[in-house]
Amino acid sequence: MSISEEPRLYASREPIFPRRVFGRFRTLKWWIMAGTLAIYYLTPWIRWDRGPNLPDQAVLVDISTRRFFFFMIEIWPQEFYFVAGLLIMAGLGLFLFTSAAGRVWCGYACPQTVWTDLYILVERWIEGDRNARIRLHRQKWDLEKWRKRLAKWAVWLLIGVATGGAWVFYFTDAPTLLRDLFAGTAAPVAYGTIATLTATTFVFGGFAREQICIYACPWPRIQAAMMDEDTLTIGYRGWRGEPRGKLGGAGNGDCIDCMACVNVCPMGIDIRDGQQLACITCGLCIDACNGIMEKVGKPLNLISYMALTDETRERAGRPPKSVWKHIFRPRTILYTTLWAGVGVALVVALFLRHNLDVSVTPVRNPTHVVLADGAIRNTYNLRLRNKHGEDRWFTFSANSPATLVLSLEGSNDLRVLVPANETLEQRLYVTAAPDSLGAMTAHTPLRLWISDEDGIKVPRAERVYANTIFNGKDD
Ligand code: SF4
Ligand code: SF4
Incomplete structure (x- = not known):
């Protein structure tokens, strides 16, 4: 086989001019498109009062404080497991929908589908339905073609700018950023992001369209592993439709x-x-x-959602299984259970988490220092996160079989003020007097207590940390 005869990996694109259609799936797609676009464009403008010192944007990925706000929920960087949990739920949700009804995500809710649908809507509005668009496509570049194309591209571009703009509003206060964008004072990264997303939306929705699904998206390849013979997909009842041919032709099927x-x-x-x-x-x-079957007076659903098992049954003259039997089966029940399990775990974790977060890192190089009077001193680095919207004092105490003295670097007492919504690094010293139990024993258990001062506004504010005093006797 010569090189020119080798199969090509990429076929040049044949333009597609989808015709307008009416029906329940088209209506469902319109509603989903309207809903998803509304959520995407409007969400950054929803306000949510969190009190002073905190942003009032309901959904915000706050880069400056490295926190994610979602209505009453606030996720700190240390709580990334929430984001991981949500991603796992999204993945399981996709598995569930794919195993129940094939690529419904792709057909109804994928951003590529939604924006392409929107771009085709604009195209149809300006250039007309399928036949008019085919004519325009074949027509030479005269005034009419330029006028229609430029109008279409202008609207596409506006949608692209709105799409890129909406994206950056999720990362900073939307009204402020909008003002800054128009005043030319926003950060260069904001303009860069909008330009990039405008370009990708314009190209993907306007020109690449189905090519993204066929060549760029890995999902069609992965989905096969989640589908089985009970999965509902689109099927053509060939045994009823064939041989296809003119209506009323002798021996012809329904198609x-x-x-x-x-x-x-x-x-x-x-x-x-x-x-x-x-x-x-x-x-x-x-x-x-x-629509055609209705017009020609034939039974509906020559094409419909169906599973392979239905095809086998129908070919044998038996009725198909009910839709519910395809949806509720061990595989989908397993995915639902896992999905719900992760969801419940996240909700429980959300309600059990504390407004004060502390990490204690013992300094072990050196493990201890011997002071001039023979006392043994250990050092701990503390990281205190005050997740409250107000400044808060925290106090330190210790429980130990030995008598130990605590002191804080830069403080005369055992109190420290942590500003609202901030993290404070603090060094703590634990000292055992010369010849005391702590100084004489290799390892002394120690429990540190860090408490909120008024103890009422911060439930579960106290923490216990077990640590060990090293006196170095067995080093
Ligand atoms: S063949 Fe598939 S992609 Fe094409 S209209 Fe039918 S369901 Fe949609
Ligand atoms: S009658 Fe045949 S060609 Fe016409 S829409 Fe139905 S399946 Fe397609």
Whole structure:
């Protein structure tokens, strides 16, 4: 085989001009599109009063304080396990939906699908439906074509800017950033991010479209592992539709070969050829075909959501299983249980966490110092995080079989003020008097107590830390 005959890894793109379609899946897609876009664009503008010293934006990834705010929930960098838990839940949710109903995520809620749908809506609004767009595509670049194309690109660009703009609003106070952006005083990274997201939205939604799903996204390849013969996907009842041909033709099946299902497909595929990697399970071909079946007076659902097991049953003349039997089966119940388990664990962790977070790191190089009078001193580095919205005093005490003296670096007493929503690094010294039990014993157990002063506003403010005093006798 010569090089020119070798199969190519990439086929140049054939433009797709999806026709407008009406039906329940199209309506569902409109609602999901409106909902997801509204959530994305409007969320940064929702205000949430957290009191003084804290941002009043309901959803905010605050880069300056390295915290994530989500309505009444506040996640600190040390609590990254919450984010990890949410990602695990998102992954399990995808597994669940894919094993129950195939690529419904791709067909209905994936950002690539939602924005492409929006861009096609604009395209149809300016250039007309499928036939008009095909004509315009083939037409030479005259005034009309330039006018329509420039108008379409301008609206696409505006959507791209709004998309990039909405993204940066999640990372700082939205009203302030909007003012700064228009005044030209926002950080360069904000302008850079908006420009990048504008460009990617414009190219992915306007030009690349289905190419992203087919060539760039790994999900179609991974999903096969989560699907089985009971998973609902889009199927064509070939045993009913074939041989396709003119309505009323002798021996013809129900498919009148009108191509409506192909013409509405945003991926440009013919589902009658069987399940394909490119199919995003959007259901538009079902709407198109049902519209035709209604017109020609044939039973609906020549194309529908169905599982392989249904196909086998129907071919044998038996009715398909109910949808619920496909959705509730051991595999999906397992995914639901895992998903709910992680969710419950996160909620419990959320309610059990404390407003004061302390970490204690013993300084072990050296493990101890012997003072001039023979006393033994150990050093601890403390990190105190005050997650309250107000400054707070904390006090230190110790429990130990030995008599130990505590002292704080830079403080005359055992109190320290931690500013609101801040982390304070503090050094603590623990000293055992000469010839005392602590100075004479190799390891002395020590429990440090760090308490909120008024003890009422900070529930569970006290902490116990077990540590060991080294006197170096057995070093
Ligand atoms: S074949 Fe049908 S379900 Fe699959 S992408 Fe095309 S229109 Fe959507
Ligand atoms: S829309 Fe239905 S009838 Fe028309 S070509 Fe597709 S499967 Fe056949």
